[in-house]
Amino acid sequence: MSSAAREQILRDVRRSLPAEAPRPALDGEWIRYADPYAQFFETLRGVGGAGRIVTGETQLREEVERVIESLGAKDICSVIPAAAAGNVDLAAVDDPHQLAGVDLAILPGELAVAENAAVWVTNARVGQRVAYFLSQHVVLVVPHDRIVNNMHEAYEWLHRTAGSAGLFAAATWGTFMSGPSKTADIEQALVIGAHGARSLHVFLLKP
Template sequence: MSARDQILGKIKPLAEVKHPGAFQGSSKDFDFKASLEVVGARVVSPEELEHIFPNRQRFEKTHEGLSLADVEVLEIDGEFGVAENGAIWLTEEALPHRVAPFICQHLVIHVQKIVPHMHAAYEELKKPSSSFGLFLAGPSKTADIEQSLVIGAHGARSLTVVIHA
């Protein structure tokens, strides 16, 4: 008997695990605003937005993403928000270019529809409205092994959300 066969012979089969059944759904009591604040976003009213970013802009569609390299504040519309985790679904139709939410310094997203959790979010995505989309939660964040947090290294330095629900 080879060493391989000896090793494999010592492995005991796992006990059968029963399927948990149909998804029961998680709480529908998630707080979208609180979830956004946990991921580092700021939630404001339309009136507050006027004071924070008076010179924000909406940009036309472009095929040249680098033309947006100097954008300080980008204002876009999100398709819907997810209360469970503060994620916002963005589609290509709402973006001047796919790189837009990552190349600007500050990102402002308007959200009108909020779903309670990711299961409901994926139900929304069964009705495709775009060839490209992404969930974005909070400003860009990364940390190294020394636990030094850097905000804005791979995208916007801040995320401001205006909820119109």
């Protein structure tokens, strides 16, 4: 391609750029719930997950121990010592693929969304982010007061916190996850744990 042709193409592209428009506002008549906690857990059950509100570290440990016993979990990665002691150290894992052998990962969640049971997770406290997805089973522990009604409120919360020196100062990655891994691509049959965690428990922790 000649330089003249290239310049002509670039000029045409510049002339065809769409007009700038302001970003849509996040405030609006979005869905809200009388009891966002009840809605969160109802939706979580609907997408194949489980969970409950727990009060204090003692009850959290009891609930997590029940999960461990029900799964027969042996190899446990715990980033939350108050919930359970783990025997897999993420800091010592060089190859992320090794985490596929972890029976249970106990990890932090930062925000719960009642609308779709999504939980915002980051790598701020989790050295290997694939632990959220390669582990056979996952427990997420979210502070009880960090729940919003809908995704609009969730993104507003992220906008407020992302630029501060708080929750996400050390995070380079984040995503929403809702329930365990699932697919219905094959014959429209729902399969849980097809390409990720086979179960997900979410505990909303009160002080």
